[in-house]
Amino acid sequence: MIEITNIHKSFGDNLVLDGIDATFEPGKVSLIIGGSGSGKSTLLKCIVGLHQPNEGKVFFDGQEFTRMDFEEKVPIRKEIGMLFQNSALFDSMTVEQNLIFTLDMFTEMSKSEKIDRANFCLERVNLAGKNKLFPSELSGGMKKRVGIARAIAMSPKYLFCDEPNSGLDPATSILIDELIQDLTEEYNSTTIVVTHDMNSVMGIGAYILFLFKGQKYWEGSNQDMLKSDNKELNEFVFASPLMKAARDTMKR
Template identity: 60%
Template sequence: MIEVKNLNKSFGDEHVLKDISVLFEEGKVNMIIGQSGSGKSVFTKCVVGLHKPDTGEVLYEGKNFLEMDIDEKTEIRTNIGMLFQASALFDSMTVEENIMFPLTMFTNKSKAEMLTRANECLDRVNLKGVNKAYPAEISGGMQKRIAIARAIAMKPKFLFCDEPNSGLDPQTAIVIDNLIRDLTYEMNITTVVITHDMNSVIEIGDNIMFIYKGEKWWEGSKEDILRTDNKEIGDFVYASEFMKTLRNKLA
């Protein structure tokens, strides 16, 4: 469980995050949605410690991440897996080495044990025979799956996904969505997904937070989001003709 309390962040005179409080529940897919530039990525970077918030608290299982010393932060970070928008696989390493990397850095496992774990993770994301390939040699969808495999290699308690479907075709996007959802339930982890993709929200979202102009504008379930009469959410959710048609049918 991750609890964020009264998070504020400014860059110069620009107040990017305004007093955001939210609870990300364990064993659920918690989604953050909002327009481009609304502050979703900055918010997530503050939560994982890549940005330092001006004020507020980020509690991982009740402990304030921002007040931890370097060793405690490292301990928490070994329990965090993150899937980046562009996968962020290490170019100079093979697929296998990418997945084994966190194990190499933070465990004392033998190479054979690490290889076994890497293969388990690759099996879990339904990839075989790519162990020795370099990231540049495989497709975007495969890169995402390998990034997920790397993120779960350390059996994390928290999984963050930054626009996991960006740049993917609809079918591959659904594969990635389902993988994120299944892993969340199987491993009972706290998953936070940032997305623009309403299909993803409807497909896998348990709890949804809508950020608008740096503020937490709305929070609820996927059933609620289709029925809310909040104008800003309506403009975001029903931006496409397809969603407008769906709304009319629901009505």
């Protein structure tokens, strides 16, 4: 479980996050949604420790992450898997080398054990046999799956995904969503996904946190969202005809 309380973050005079509270439960996919500039990615970076909040606390299973020094954070960071928006693969490394890089940093595995783990993770994301390819030889969807394979290499207790469907076609986006859902259940991970993809919201949104101008304006499940009368949430979510149709169907 991850809990955040009263998170504030400013960059100079620009207040980006204004007192965010939320609880993210294990075994569920939690989504952070909101318009551009609402603070979604900044909040994610505050949770994982890439940004230090100006005020507020982040707890990983009751441990106050924000008060820890670098060395104290290492055990928790070993339990974190992160999928970045652009996959963040090393172009000069093969797929296999990209996965083993994480294992080199955080484990004492032998070389053969690392290769076995890399093979297992690639099989898990349906990329068996792609070990020796370089990122330049992969499609966008394959890069995302390699990124997910690397994120789960350490059997993460906490899984973070920043815009995992960015730049992907609808069919591939659904496959990525299903994979994230399956892995969350398999590892009982506390999974947090930043997204603007409404298909993801409706498909895997067990818990949704909606940010508006740096504040928490709404929280609930995707089914709760369809029945919400929150003005700002409705203007954001139901901007597309598809989402309007889904809401109208629910109300019948």
